[in-house]
Amino acid sequence: MTKSRFLRACLCSAMPLAIAASGMALSTAASAAAPAQTPASGTRVTDQQAPALDFVRVFASPSLNGPSPREVKISPDGRYLTLLRNRDADRERYDLWGYDRESGKWSMLVDSEKLGTGRELSEAEKMQRERQRIGDLKGIVHYAWNEDSRSLLVPVDGDLFLAGLDGSVTRLTDDAGDELNPVLSPGGTYLSYVRDGRLMVGKVGAEQVAVTPEESAETVHWGEAEFVAQEEMFRLTGYWWAPNEKRIAVERYDEAPVGVVTRAAIGADGTRTFAQRYPAAGTDNALVSLYVMKPDGTGRVQVDLGSDPDIYLARVDWSGDGKTLYVQRQNREQTRLDMLAVDPQTGKSSVLFTETAADGAWINLSDSYRFLDDGSLVWWSERDGYGHLYRLADGKWTQLTKGEWVVTGLVGIDAKRGRIYFTGTKDDVLAQQVYAVDLENPGTPERLTETGWANSAVASKDASTLVISRSSSDQPTQSFIADGTGKRLEWVEQNALDADHPYAPYLASHREPSFGTVKAEDGSDLHWMMITPELEPGKTYPVFFEHYGGPHVQTVSKGWLGALPQAIVDKGYIYFRLDNRGSANRGVAFEKQIHQAMGTVEVADQRAGAQYLKSLPFVDGDKIATYGWSYGGFMTLKMLEADQGLYAAGISGAPVTKWELYDTHYTERYMGDPRKVPEAYAASGALGNAEAIADPMLLIHGMADDNVVFENSTALAAKLQNGERAFEMMFYPGHTHSVKGPKISVHVWNTIFNFLERHGVTPDEGSGK
Template sequence: MKPLTLAAALTLGTCLTAPCQAQTTTETAPMDLTFERVFASPGLDGPTPRKVKLSPDGRYLTLLRNRADDRERYDLWAYDRNAGEWAMLVDSEALGSGRDLSEDEKMQRERARVGSLKGIIDYQWTKDASGVLVPLDGDLYLARLGGETVQLTDTEESELNPALSNTGAYVSFVRDRRLWVGETGGEAQPVTPKEGEDVRWGEAEFVAQEEMARLTGYWWSPDDRRVAVERFDESMVGIVTRAAIGATGTKVFDQRYPVAGSENADVELYVMDPDGNNRIKVDLAAHQQPGIYTEGDPTDFYLARVDWAPDGSALYVQRQNREQTVLDMLKVDPATGESEILFTEQAAIEDYWINLGDDYKWLDDGSLIWWSERDGYGHLYRYDDLSSMPEEERVHTSTDGTLNVLLGSWRQLTRGPWVVSKLVGVDQDAGHLFYLATSEEDPLEQHIYSLDYTDPSAQSQRLTETGYTHSATMDGKGQTLVITRSNDDTPPHSYIADQQGQRLAWIEKNALDADHPYAPYLASHRPTQYGTIEAEDGTPLYWEMVTPEMEPGKRYPVYYYHYSGPGPQIVNRGWNGALRQAIVDKGYIWFALDNRGSNYRGVAFEQPLYRAMGGVEVRDQKAGAEYLKTLEFVDPDKIAIDGWSYGGYMTLKQLQADPGLYAAGVSGAPVTRWELYDTHYTERYMGTPQADGEAYTAASAIPEATKITDPLLIIHGMADDNVVFENATEVISAMQEANVPFEMMLYPGYTHRVSGEQISPHRYNTVFRFLESHGVTPPE
């Protein structure tokens, strides 16, 4: 009998939060926001649950919920569908040891962008739904639903990448550079050798974590009989001496950091039994195409993704060449390690790259749902593996008369001048897939769509309401949607929906009622305006703006926020939190613009960054500033720019390119010379310093640093392991040696994430004191 799913059992409109209240707004006297309140607890966005999951038996809905008195600390909560009650399953403060995390775990959290979170940041259900594996304070716990909690590890060193195997028979983790495995509830043992400081098993190498969004280095087979394990040797990778300068002392770390043009770690992949026996090496270098992979070095490629076939019969490995223009899908025999190329994905156009992602799924019938930009936009395709068919049935005559033996066939599932941003789930029984995408009409909203992938004539169906931007996840069988939505006036709220997108129950309604933390500031909440301007080639560039209550005839300063680099879409119709409102409350216009190179606009929109960082983005942002100067309510002499990371780099490049255009600039944690940044990210866009030296010279923020004449504030965390502190010291030194004035705020002990309940307001108060000191102030 088919088990009852939560989606089928919950009544339409049921509220899973307590108490369940109607969404209302309360008018109060206007109340200005301070930066201290923006970053204090409770968070002004309201409750922000994470990691919403359904237990394997469908009875429990679990999530991580942050505390009202500590917005960064998360506990594990469970909703019992039978009892209709919420309960805290694991109290992170009561259970945790308070032990400091190891340096490895701290850095891994930084690379996963969860470094600010405390308590429980992840968990995993057992296969029989009897309990949950919970990592906490560097150790592992097994929390049973009956109330019993078993501590599985108790060590000074953190257990990294903990996981339950697919059948739930084993618990595995990485400790002391080795993979450890034990029966669930039992004692784990190392199953890989210890080979010194530079060799690690079961972990992802630095660039995989930081740039490829691959945070693990081992993968259990579906039946738990075998496990694929990465081994990497980073002895050849250059060392960056990272001085983590703190308030009361300095710790020095010799960090293996592969800067652009230097050697990467040597990565290998093995398949072994759970006890480490019967280990075989996977042939990752097979069938490398001359001229595409580095000649003379068969190890110079990236291990991008690893997946098991649903029946465990094969291992699928995505191998990316160093230039990131070619990705081979290898099909590996796990018994022998032998591999063959199933298909090859190439960059959509010349002078472009391959954007890695996780929007693919191997199906039980051996076919693959695959995301690709091959037609100029990110879309979904279905690939059918024909390799098991007799060869004579796979012979195909190409247009030039050549006979080819087909390994597989392709069918495009979605198409159009818009972008699929996520494969949400697949219901294989019904032949339906669910995805998140922009629309041709509005790239600033994202919606959930469903599609019958078995019917070539089927049309996609939008499941979500316009006026919001959405994100979503699904259970493994593609039955139940977990949807989060927001807009500029509605903080994120989440609910469970059926396959038609109909809401079944609220997870977190987050109503802007009288009890909401943001309620005291609703009266002064200002609407967001949107528009477009044209780039130099006529491409429309989207902007958004929030203005204070303005008096006729007065002109206002602009806080011009920018990131500008490849990837993030800054301008969208989602909730943007209270920070921008606090800036507007101070009397500033908040403005942002997405330049060419940013995401969700297709290949042609991203491509101009190729071998040309610090060029087109500067000109597009300049177009935004020039547009602002045409507005009668903008003070043309008071446009200040502020950016972090790539945005910090852009502040430097913009001030260098157009002296006098901006009233002041804030450069946070900037890359100043791309030779100092890592291989995978930098070489994707810029090539190598050896082969593309002119592009690196043109992109550098160092040679023309002394041309900066506008007020400049540089901010950097002194323990930054991502954009290492040397980036800041180079530009600081260049300007000091030329007697060029600038200002500086450094944060001892902080990494690339300079944030916290006290540090964040300090940072923003520093920024606005800097602006005020240079006359970038609201009208009297």
């Protein structure tokens, strides 16, 4: 259940209703929070008339959010800014664009349609894209700068190209084979990728050859990340170049111990079956090992990962001089993480330090760390109960940030100036800001961005230049180049809501959200967000109550939410979200309450939200519909089971119904091993009490889902049918966990609201547009 980059950590990344998250394409936004318990009246942006926003327009091109750049990067020399920009006529197709800061000019560096062949991707690459939740995108989905700052590696439709800033494009590969995880070596000398389970390496312009052994078993893979690493650990690669190009660290995994699940991908024109190795909770994982070798495959030595084979290879990094390999080793229980220092010549390792989880909690993996050239380490940890930055130097730890708030991401480190840049929630948990703190003399962090906006950022290699992304409740995402003080130097994408913006016709009916809190049973503040239609005296309105509920996710944000919630409000509904205990960015004590108890405190907290809604004079308390996807789909079922009659109807999309069907790394992190705590799994599952669901319920699932496998929904359907319980179903042939697309998304959302109409969960006449 991963994230995207922040979304790759959770199931909600596949939801038809996008949850705002940190990042360049979907950044959170800020507006002044309403006082707790304040009715959400909303405001109009203008007094002009506007057409009602329907689902066809929401999912059509051009995107109503305006341009949505992806993969914003700064060249190693800091001169160029590059990004993937989607097309007005095809919002899912991306091309590579570059901005020369000296000339102030943009240019398209690679036109994906001119290079692309349109040929079908291999199954392996499709699955990698599914792990990243980008399976619906077309054209260029990734690229990488060459260290010389003059060219970029660009994969297009299964082949590799080297694009020059002068407009030249050189084809590097031209065949039907896989080219997974393509990389230019740090000095630009070598091209490497994975094909048929082997690592291929060769000088740029020459032939790439296999440098890892040919294995007799098809279950053995070199240079790839195993399933749980890709899906749950934010690790998408299985090999790492040393900065001096002298060696490569390469993962080898054997998935022979992993159980085989026969997955049926049911499509419109037939059914394909896949014998998929799927490590379900409580079963064996792949056997993972790590080797170091020279670029030609010689001098191979195995890294000592310890005596316990049942561990997770979490992260691998090289020191700046290439003399030390650092490996993060996580135990199966995910309560301990060891940082190993490895001699790459011998493979011998020693424990540099250890992170231990708090009682009843777990270790959250992070990419917010950097090894510095002076041998010190800047490290993110939750050791004081909140996610903060620390420095390890000469064997001593120094805490760099502290307080009852969290660092959400390490942006970069300017070693020359001794300045660390990061994002965090110090000023507002609902709107993260960009901050800086002194490396040697940390004090109160300096906020670099404006309140009233929520921000995220990427940095140049030396962190002297930032690209800041921001948005607010009435402004879709903007991005700009800034210096180390946060001062805007140049716009990357102003995305002004002027007359030419795609959203301009709907501005007159745009409704801004209001915010507040309700109390949980333990006294915690639970943040909610609400958008209402223009309220008329004496009228009451139905509620579309969207939830997620799972860990690593925050759904309530002061950010630009996109057009979909506005379309729901245009139909005459109140749109509502609430973040329950167990959700992200509130500290360890808040998050760990779901430990071995999924579907308990989350349900109670969403109940508190529904009861608050019922107390509002403008809410029709008999017409609260609850909706969720993935973990949110699981939550819909648990909420309907626990509180019959509280919700008028429930929509459950791609739900986990039995946690033993989900994978090891995610499920055991929160629930433990089902072989040791079967009672916890029995209580948390949605099947045992499914027959208690008496309210109208719609079940939706993609019939080729390889993440939350389709069996979850068929098991639920069988249980309800055998219990003579009425419910409705909508299953999508050929679709995986992401049931979306310009046409399919319209069908999904029309299905949901047609369902609500059949059951009378509709606005009173005259309360909508």
